[in-house]
Amino acid sequence: MKTEDNMAQKSAGGGFAPAVQPTASTTIFTESPDIQFGETSVPSQGENMPAFFAKPKGAESALPVVLVVQEIFGVHEHIRDICRRLALEGYLAVAPELYFREGDPNEYTDIPTLFKELVSKVPDTQVLADLDHAANWAARNGGDIRRMGITGFCWGGRISWLYAAHNPQLRAAVAWYGRVMGDKTMKQQKHPIDIAVDLSAPVLGLYGGQDESIPLESVEQMRQAIHAANAKAEIIVYPEAGHAFNADYRPSYHAESAKDGWARMLAWFKQYGVAPSA
Template identity: 65%
Template structure:
């Protein structure tokens, strides 16, 4: 093992964001067995960026990297668990705390206040830069820079599309129910539909047909933009699923769509150089 791989990780209590509400009985917990997992910090844009890392304890060589982009709730227990799930598949998964300069998601108890007082103040430019630094750091700590992937959920789903147009080194991305359109502001000057022609990586979108926050007409608008750009991209819509259908800790969880989406994500990464698991 290289010296730079011997990083010290700090464990944290397994807690969910208060704004997420009551935690459902369907919540999945993935253990740390066989993993190196916990929080670390990454030098980024003059600050120490907190990030949750999970990777296999033993690997024959550099691991493919997956940037995991948080929901509106931050890097709470669900996102940490997603990192462990990916690590169990053979990836180095890293989830940077992308709000940390503006505040803590755990300080809020409801979604509207969390969005207005924190999330809306986080500039896309800052987020994309932090993701770049997380990717570079991961490549120096056991990751393979030539096999870089990204996935994100809700707020992070939108960021995933933007990152697909931002980093030409990205191999593939999978966006879960991230909105395609929105008001243009100083912090969010572009949305996924605006960057469809700039995508440099193959992108997969996973969406719910019953998602009131992402109307199907905006899904079709994105599809048309992707076709016009001749982009390597696919959008899957699960007719009976709503928003946050992968969030097993919330009432919105749809086990069938979540399982299929997860398998599609792994297959998408594998098709572009990721881990190929034996049948």
């Protein structure tokens, strides 16, 4: 892995969302001759959904699959790099552009406007169906969806919880600082705390103790909900980390927590049958 000094070498079509520029000096860019990656198109609900994929070079079949769900900023360079990191671990990673019907996150320069004018307009039901089609694309392109996991960050963390109650084929989910409760709308009719009883895949939730946008009280309520539902789920809270602690391109990055969370994610996938064969 290389840091921001080497970002000039990043993949075509890369770059970070304008709403989070400038990027931090801790920004990581992963490169290796052992992986291949690029843009693709996923047929979904009558349209072609843009997506980014990464996988081990030369591997054409039987790859475990990880669906990677974006932050509110779309599939920008950080999410692409998450895919590359997973490819180095032996996965076929696919990150679909889940806002493509509603708009382009790159057209927004501040987070509040991005959330109000774009993110809030994306229906959960549409997102879950698009992820199903991304899984089908993976199955047609060398993936073994009998060994499928999902991971997501912030907005994508919440979606990862929901997907674990949506797709019975999913083997495991890892949700990074995803909101677990909140106001309900026509577009977002349920939150993770509402579907704890419906979880069909084990979920690992990773949260920051200093996260001002996700109160620890809500995280504790989620713990109680999964305990009451007897669900296979675990929540880890990093006391010194805030929101987006894995986002190495932002000032919120907390390297120690991010490293531990990544290791726990890989172990979770291995424990529940997603990991590559030894």
